[in-house]
Amino acid sequence: MERPYLQRRYLLSFDSRDIGHIFTDVLVIGAGAAGLRAALAAAENAQVLVLTKGDLEQSNTCYAQGGIAAVMDEADSIEAHVADTISCAAGLGDEEVIRRVVGEATQTIAEMIEWGLPADREGDRVALGREGAHSANRIVHAHGDATGKYLLEMLIDRAKAHENIKIFENCFVVDLITDEADGAVVGAITFHARYGLQMIWAKQTILAAGGAGMLWRETSNPSCSTADAVAIAFRSGAELAEMEMMQFHPTTLYVAGATRALISEAVRGEGAHLIDREGNRFMGKYHEDGELAPRDVVSRAIVAQTEKTGSTHVFLDVRHIGAERVKRRFPQICRLCADFDIDIGNDLIPVRPAAHYMIGGVKADADGRTSLGGLWACGEAACTGLHGANRLASNSLLETLVAGKACGRLAADAAGEANTRLTARRIISSNPHSDRTALDLSDIRNSLRSIMWRNAGIVRTGPRLAETKEIIGFWGSYVMDKEFFDPAGWEVQNMLTASLLVVECAFRRAETRGVHYRKDFPETDPAWARRQILRRTEQQLVVM
Ligand SMILES: Cc1cc2nc3c(=O)[nH]c(=O)nc-3n(C[C@H](O)[C@H](O)[C@H](O)COP(=O)(O)OP(=O)(O)OC[C@H]3O[C@@H](n4cnc5c(N)ncnc54)[C@H](O)[C@@H]3O)c2cc1C
Structure with missing residues (x-):
């Protein structure tokens, strides 16, 4: 791996004596479902500080949108949910982790409903939807396709009301800080627009800073998903896993000027058809489950069909389902389409795939333990082996809640241990000064996202990945030697770092497995039925 990406332990030069200090028992980086659930668990026994780089x-x-997977029906079983998850994971799933997360799903949903999640109901039972590659109806949703929003609002209200939790918004974590003696994580260096740089010292730190969709030009993710978690963890020396595994969602709205908003899988679960520009329903030619085939299959089928028909996109057809039913079940999607004059009762919805869920991340066990002392990871930032090489729809929100709760509790316990002292250490970071020219950051960001989409997207080949490694390496030579003083610069440095790791791992994995499709190695190779784990040293990238 190119040296500019390895050399810097910290993005910034600083002397901790010159910076303000804050102390907490447990520091939680990220305020999505994983971070907030972890904070609420930790707060039972510790003082907790939650940071988010934007607003809540x-x-x-x-x-x-889709919901949270859980076995809630007598006709369904834990074994069936486990089997579906293992089958989707394409040989890389960790069965112990899968059994643990799936086994805790029902009680997790019960707890969330007790806390106020307004789960949709059918009569006196929780309504259960169906999504691709699930063998039963087991998707719990709230207000149709607004599950995440209502889950988040409920967790935010609860965290704000908790006397042991403080939340700092607009507080960007630049780097984790580590003890020079044993490499354990002892907090983070952060930047706040009003308060500037701060050293936040913590007895235990939970990294829940989310995903990486913004590395690709087409993505369903909001702009905050810039892979900060993996880049920060990488610089600190933590092990990462499965960085080549990015799940592409087959159906995001494709209208010029619109963000690539997701058209949930649950729409296909309700019976929507995929048709090409000539009006032909095509999924049956690619997979026996048709529109409900696993996401990677549907994404590749759409790419193949658009190439065949010379088009940029295909269409979702919900006209036969009935506008009333679709409006009731998917109010957000209907509103979104209406904003672009698409009347789902009469019109087809133009869609194409986009980067959606980062399967890879900071290597963690089912409780969120990482390879570094004092550091826990949960949610999309973590890679526990639950998803293996492919994620089963709606298992990720479930994981945020199960793993968040587990690592929050354990981090608080660890913080309470008698020998865990909270002290500020002197840390000096001194990066060589670069006199090179000023940069157009948005140009680098856009170029990076384009090349990642073209060469490290749904269909990959060795020569294209090798070329991409070289190009990102070159960009690094004049971006990574600089110091920036605002989040826009740090985000670009994090995106470059994470992209190079994705490309490196995708290049090394010379086979096709789950979401990772290599046109030059289209078969799954049993010799590759193993995880790719990596970490940084100053001299080299260590891949295990
Ligand atoms: C459109 C869409 C639809 C989806 N639908 C479903 C679904 O139906 N079911 C399902 O199971 N999953 C779904 N997913 C995936 C699921 O939403 C995510 O995997 C999950 O919400 C991740 O939660 P998280 O808490 O780990 O991360 P996030 O919710 O992304 O939270 C990350 C947090 O980290 C903060 N952060 C990031 N970087 C920094 C930094 N440098 N400093 C400080 N803070 C930082 C962010 O500000 C944010 O608060 C969907 C995802 C998308 C994008």
Whole structure:
């Protein structure tokens, strides 16, 4: 891996003596479902500080539509949910983690409903939807397709009301700080527009800073998903896993000028058809489950069909379902389409795939333990093995809640141990000064996202990945040697770092598995039925 990406332990030069200090028992980085659930669990026994780089509504959680997977029906079973998850994970799933998360789903939903999640109901029972690759109806949703928003609002209200939780919005974590003696994480260096740089010292730190969709030009993720979590963890020396595994969602709205808003899988679960520009329903030719095939299959089928028909997109057809039913079940999607004059009762919805869920991340066990002392990771920032090489729809919100609760509790326990002292250490970071020219950051950001979409997207090849490594390496030589003094610059540096890791791992994995499709190696190779784990040293990238 190119040296500019390895050399810097911290993005900034600083002397901790010159910066203001804050102390907390447990520091939680990220205020999506994972961070807030972790904070609420930790706050039972500790003082907790939650940081978010934007305002509280800026997270992937806020956009989640489909729902939360859980076995809630006698006709369904934990074994069936486990089997569906293992089958989707394409040989890389960790069965112990899968059994643990799936096994806790029902009680997790019960707890969320007790806390105030307004889950949709059918008569006296919780209504259950269906999504691709699930063998039963098991998707719990709130206000139709607004599940994430209502879950988040409920967690925010609860966290704000908790006397042991403080929340700092608009507080950007630049780097984790580590103890020079044993490498354990002892907090973070942060930047706040009003208060500037701050050293936040914590007995235990939970990284829940979300995903990486913004690395690709087309994405369903909001603009905050710039892969900060993996880049920050990488610089601190933590192990990462499965960085090549990005799940692409088959159906995001494709209208020039619109953000690539998701058209949930649940729409296909309700019976929507995918048709090409010639009006042909095509999924049956690609998979026996048709529109409900796994996401990677549907995404690749759409790419193949658009190439065949010379089009940029395909269409979702919900006309036969009935406008009333679709409006009731998917009010947000209907509103979104209406904003672009698409009347779902009469018109087709133009869609194409986009980067959606980062399966890879900071290597963690089911409780969120990472390879570094004092550091826990949960939610989309973490890679526990639940999803393996492919994520089963609606298992991710479930994981944020199960893993968030577990690591919050354990982090608070660890913070309470008698030998865990909270002290400020002197840390000096001194990066060489670069005199090179000023940069157009948005140009680099856009160029990076374009090349990642073209060469490290749904269909990948060795030569294209090798070329991309070289180009990102070159950009790094004049971006990574600089110091920026605002989040826009740090985000670009994080995006470049994370992209290079994605490309490196995608290049090394010379096979096709789950979401990782190599046109030059289209078969799954049993020799590759293993995780790719990596970490940084100053000299080299260590891949295990
Ligand atoms: C459109 C869409 C629809 C989805 N639908 C579903 C669904 O139906 N079911 C399902 O299970 N999953 C769904 N997902 C995935 C799911 O929403 C996410 O995986 C999950 O919400 C991630 O939660 P999180 O708490 O880990 O991260 P997020 O919710 O993304 O929260 C990350 C937090 O970290 C903060 N942060 C990031 N970087 C920094 C930094 N440098 N400093 C400080 N703070 C930082 C952010 O501000 C944010 O508060 C969907 C995702 C999208 C985008």
